[in-house]
Amino acid sequence: MGCNNEAVKKFVQKIIDDNIIAVFSKTECPYCIKAITILKGYNPNSMHVEQIEKNPNMADIQAYLKDLTGKSSVPRIFINKEFVGGCDDL
Known part of the structure; x- marks a missing residue:
């Protein structure tokens, strides 16, 4: 299936490329909160x-x-443009 929205692909890639640490998260997700706290x-x-x-x-x-x-699933964590994983991978 995948994503066919080129604007979304550029949006996501820009976040990954422009930041040392990029976290894709949801506000109320306990694993996201834990990962962000660690990072x-x-x-x-x-x-x-x-x-x-x-x-x-x-x-x-x-x-x-x-x-x-x-x-x-979230969080999806990238460090130095490389995918690291989720909260349990930190």
Whole structure:
């Protein structure tokens, strides 16, 4: 299936490319909250957290993250443009 929305692909890729730490998250997700707390201890000024449930293209964002990482669950964490995993992978 995958994501066919080129604007969403560019949006997601720009977040990954422009930030040392990029986290795709949902506000109320306990694993997201835990991951963000852990990552803030390393370099909070270089971290971007994208709360995807606030984006009208959330389904396409999750589809593209699945294309990139094999999973659509959150958090999806990238460090130095490399996919790290989710909360349990930190």
